[in-house]
Amino acid sequence: MSLVTDAFVSQIAAVEPWPGNAALYQPMKSEQVLLSDNASCLAVQAFLKMCNLPVQVVCRANAEYMSPSGKVPFIHVGNQVISELGPIVQFVKAKGHSLSDGLDEVQRAEMKAYMELVNNMLLTAELYIQWCDEATLEEITQPRYSYPYSWPLNYFLVFQRKWEIKRKMKAIGWATKTLEQVFEDVDQCCQALSQRLGTQSYFFNKQPTELDALVFGHLFTILTTQLTNDELQEKVKNYSNLIAFCRRIEQHYFEDHDGSISSSIKLSKGPTLP
CATH class of the missing domain: 1.20.1050 (Glutathione S-transferase Yfyf (Class Pi); Chain A, domain 2)
Incomplete structure (x- = not known):
């Protein structure tokens, strides 16, 4: 798939409604997750809750290796997989949800x-x-x-x-x-x-x-x-x-x-x- 086609598909996917089966993947909490990863995962959970966007938290032992960037957490929304807070914020914004629109x-x-x-x-x-x-x-x-x-x-x-x-x-x-x-x-x-x-x-x-x-x-x-x-x-x-x-x-x-x-x-x- 070309970069232009990929960008077009991503743009189309971004404007689709937030699905009810969106999932957030992170490492196993009780046995595996480390301080820094847990902080990053919790930040994304908090952001999505502040946007009133439902997401199911899914713990996987290999979440780090499932992530497209090699970092957790990542979300699976429709056909899109996005990792880390910054890109997730941009993806959510493309769907019409933003926490900072009221700022100058x-x-x-x-x-x-x-x-x-x-x-x-x-x-x-x-x-x-x-x-x-x-x-x-x-x-x-x-x-x-x-x-x-x-x-x-x-x-x-x-x-x-x-x-x-x-x-x-x-x-x-x-x-x-x-x-x-x-x-x-x-x-x-x-x-x-x-x-x-x-x-x-x-x-x-x-x-x-x-x-x-x-x-x-x-x-x-x-x-x-x-x-x-x-x-x-x-x-x-x-x-x-x-x-x-x-x-x-x-x-x-x-x-x-x-x-x-x-x-x-x-x-x-x-x-x-x-």
């Missing part, structure tokens, strides 16, 4: 800048902790990442992924950072987010945007995931408005009618949201 150009630019901050700081910190902190790597990352596979494939896949992450850390100047410096970066990111949020319910106006979904995904996951120490959680807990922000989205978008929290965001380990 300056606000859109600011929103994108804060989303870059979250990806560059929080996501990178999560990857660093998972793959570069030896205690976390040995106790959490290695057994969870290798869970679906038998030896020696499990050993090879962990080694390969660790090498990829360390190469990325070296490229962006994080390889020489200490764990304490990474925690400090997280604190600075949280401080910037806390100042921008202030006393508002959401980061822009009274309605959530893509930024709110992204921030919720990462902060909620950090707050509810048990690691080898509590330092990462404590950095977030220092900001009461961010805690309230996470609780607000959890209750509004993920709480069932009976008052219980949807099983799609429950983790196998970790405390409840403070």
Whole structure:
């Protein structure tokens, strides 16, 4: 299929109504998913809920290898398969659903800048902790990442992924950072987010945007995931408005009618949201 034909087919598919059988694929939650992947999956779930678009969460041990980009989550909508928050936001926008249409150009630019901050700081910190902190790597990352596979494939896949992450850390100047410096970066990111949020319910106006979904995904996951120490959680807990922000989205978008929290965001380990 040519690029022109492919673009035409994608455009036609994009304007079709959102189907009732749309599915979001992610790794196995209780046995496999890691902090960074869970944060990304939760951000997409939150975004789709904010758009009032139904999606069934499907857990697969090989979700990472099913994804067209090699990253989770990905959604299967009709004949389309789209992975990661950015492309999913664009796909949903093409179907007529957008959380940021009410923003002006300056606000859109600011929103994108804060989303870059979250990806560059929080996501990178999560990857660093998972793959570069030896205690976390040995106790959490290695057994969870290798869970679906038998030896020696499990050993090879962990080694390969660790090498990829360390190469990325070296490229962006994080390889020489200490764990304490990474925690400090997280604190600075949280401080910037806390100042921008202030006393508002959401980061822009009274309605959530893509930024709110992204921030919720990462902060909620950090707050509810048990690691080898509590330092990462404590950095977030220092900001009461961010805690309230996470609780607000959890209750509004993920709480069932009976008052219980949807099983799609429950983790196998970790405390409840403070």
